[in-house]
Amino acid sequence: MLHLVKYSILVKVKDFNMVFWPLVFPILMATMFYFSFGRITEADFETISVAVVLDQEDSATESQIFIEYLKKLEQSDEKLICIEEMSKEQAKEALDEKKISGIFYVGNEIRLAVSRNGLPESILQSVLESYENGKQTILKVAATHPEGMHLAMQQLSEYSEQVKQVSLGGRTLNGNVQFFYALIAMACLYGAFIGLGAALSLQANLSSLASRQCVSPTSKLKRILSEMCSSFILHYVNVWILLLYIRYVLRQEFGGSLLEMMLVVLMGCIIGVSMGIFVGSISRLGEGAKGAILLGISMSSSFFAGLMNGGMKNVVEQHAPIINRLNPAALITDAFYCVNVYEDRTRYIRSLLILGVIAAVLVVASFAKTRRERYDSI
Numbered sequence: 001m002l003h004l005v006k007y008s009i010l011v012k013v014k015d016f017n018m019v020f021w022p023l024v025f026p027i028l029m030a031t032m033f034y035f036s037f038g039r040i041t042e043a044d045f046e047t048i049s050v051a052v053v054l055d056q057e058d059s060a061t062e063s064q065i066f067i068e069y070l071k072k073l074e075q076s077d078e079k080l081i082c083i084e085e086m087s088k089e090q091a092k093e094a095l096d097e098k099k100i101s102g103i104f105y106v107g108n109e110i111r112l113a114v115s116r117n118g119l120p121e122s123i124l125q126s127v128l129e130s131y132e133n134g135k136q137t138i139l140k141v142a143a144t145h146p147e148g149m150h151l152a153m154q155q156l157s158e159y160s161e162q163v164k165q166v167s168l169g170g171r172t173l174n175g176n177v178q179f180f181y182a183l184i185a186m187a188c189l190y191g192a193f194i195g196l197g198a199a200l201s202l203q204a205n206l207s208s209l210a211s212r213q214c215v216s217p218t219s220k221l222k223r224i225l226s227e228m229c230s231s232f233i234l235h236y237v238n239v240w241i242l243l244l245y246i247r248y249v250l251r252q253e254f255g256g257s258l259l260e261m262m263l264v265v266l267m268g269c270i271i272g273v274s275m276g277i278f279v280g281s282i283s284r285l286g287e288g289a290k291g292a293i294l295l296g297i298s299m300s301s302s303f304f305a306g307l308m309n310g311g312m313k314n315v316v317e318q319h320a321p322i323i324n325r326l327n328p329a330a331l332i333t334d335a336f337y338c339v340n341v342y343e344d345r346t347r348y349i350r351s352l353l354i355l356g357v358i359a360a361v362l363v364v365a366s367f368a369k370t371r372r373e374r375y376d377s378i
Contacts, residue, residue, distance in 0.1 A: 004218070004226035005233070011201075012234055018194050023238040026187035027245055030180065034250045037176050048081045048120045049100045051091035055107030063106045069131055070104070081127065104128070177253045180246050181336040182307035185329035187242050188268025189301055191235035192294040195276020195366070198227040200287060202370055203280075224370050228363075231273045239265050256339035260348070264335040267355035271328045272298075274362035281369040305329035331355050 012018045052070065054063065070083050083104075086094065091103045095113070101120040103113040112128050114121040202224060243265065247254040254261070275297065279290050304327055306313040313330055316323050324330040331351045338348035 001222055001226060004222060005230045008198075008226050008230035009234055012194060012197065012230060015197060018197050018234070021193045022187065022190045022235055023241060026183060026190065026242050029183055030242065030246050030250060033176075033179055033183065034252075037179075047079045048102075048123055050081050050083055050124060051086045051094060051100050051103045052083050053086060053088050053091050053103055053105050055105070063110075065135075066104075066106055066110055066131060070127075073127065080123070177340075178306055178310050178313075178333065178337075180250075180252050180254075181333040182302055182305045182329065184239065184243060184246070184265070184336065185268065185305050185332035186298060186302040186307055187239050188235075188265065188332060189272040189275070189298040189329060191231070191238075191269050191272030192276030192279070192298060193291070194231045194235050195273040195278075196280040196287075196290055196294060197276075198231045198273070199277045199280025199366075199370065202227060220371070224367065228273070228277065228367070231277070232270060235269045235273055236266060239269055254336075254340055256336075256341075260339045261336065263352060264332055264339070264355070267352065267359050268328065268332045270359040271355065271362055274359065274366045277366035278362060278369055281366065301327050301329035305333050325354060326358075328355060328358055331358075 050070075052067065054067075070081065073080050074083055084100075086103075091100070094100045095103055095115050098115070101114065101118075102124040104124075105111040105113065110128065110131075112124055114124065240262075243254070243261065246252050276294055279293055282290065285293075303309070304312060304316050304323060307329075313324065313333065316327075316330070324334075331354055335348055335351040335355070338344045338351065
């Protein structure tokens with residue numbers, strides 16, 4: 001039995017589809033995720049240059065307050081912005097030449113002009129919105145207690161975060177890590193391609209290799225069990241390589257228990273491979289059609305788990321929570337959240353139990369379907 005498992009693994013490793021899609025493709029996606037947004041929270045932003053255009057006919061207190069507000073930001077430790085007073089013509093020319101990121105027009109109405117959409121422009125908009133939010137308070141201080149203006153402006157321009165976003169377990173939550181959780185779920189389900197290959201190798205009417213195996217003295221039970229075991233082992237190793245790559249090479253927030261993550265990955269791999277064996281055993285469909293079915297199931301499950309849109313899983317939870325309870329990709333991401341972020345044992349165990357039930361059903365169904373195959377002639 002062991003030598004059958006060994007040679008089955010060797011055969012699968014030499015098959016491009018059984019190596020690329022379950023292993024190489026998820027690693028490539030994880031790398032692209034990393035360079036796209038994996039370290040965006042660690043980025044060091046340069047000081048943003050902005051022009052200030054004053055309305056010469058306006059000497060209102062509000063204009064003076066806004067200029068003071070910008071100067072406080074300029075003098076802060078973060079050095080968020082660098083301001084320079086210009087005329088309208090000079091400011092427009094500097095903006096067109098991209099020497100500055102925006103223009104504040106200060107008069108009866110304070111406006112922001114930008115030439116494109118980007119991070120610096122978004123920060124300048126936030127600066128203006130922050131001022132508008134605190135404007136009434138500042139104007140009241142200026143009217144009633146002008147001696148307290150300096151302290152009021154200092155508090156308004158303070159940009160250090162007063163509230164730190166943490167998980168229920170006290171760990172900092174990086175919003176982008178959800179995409180890596182969904183990616184691992186997708187990789188688990190991509191074991192369906194290994195399962196499909198295993199199913200095809202057991203059907204004598206689909207390949208010459210399967211025909212020779214069917215007439216060999218090895219019992220069909222041993223061949224089925226060896227194919228299942230080799231597929232589970234190979235894909236389990238694939239996903240573990242991906243998980244270790246994300247945790248130790250890309251250094252994402254996977255600081256939870258490896259043992260608990262091992263159980264989640266194991267259930268996910270069994271579900272993916274068993275699904276592939278079951279669909280692959282539907283003899284009336286061609287190999288291309290079976291592959292398309294498995295790809296559609298895998299990507300749909302991953303989509304609803306938040307792989308393409310981080311908010312999709314929450315939308316499903318609000319409108320159709322039963323889908324999240326039956327979607328293996330959503331259950332895998334939930335379990336990873338519980339291990340690495342929430343430390344919610346009840347939710348973790350619930351997700352693991354549901355995954356176990358789905359895995360057991362698919363294993364029994366795929367085994368029964370494969371076991372019943374009979375041929376009048378080969």
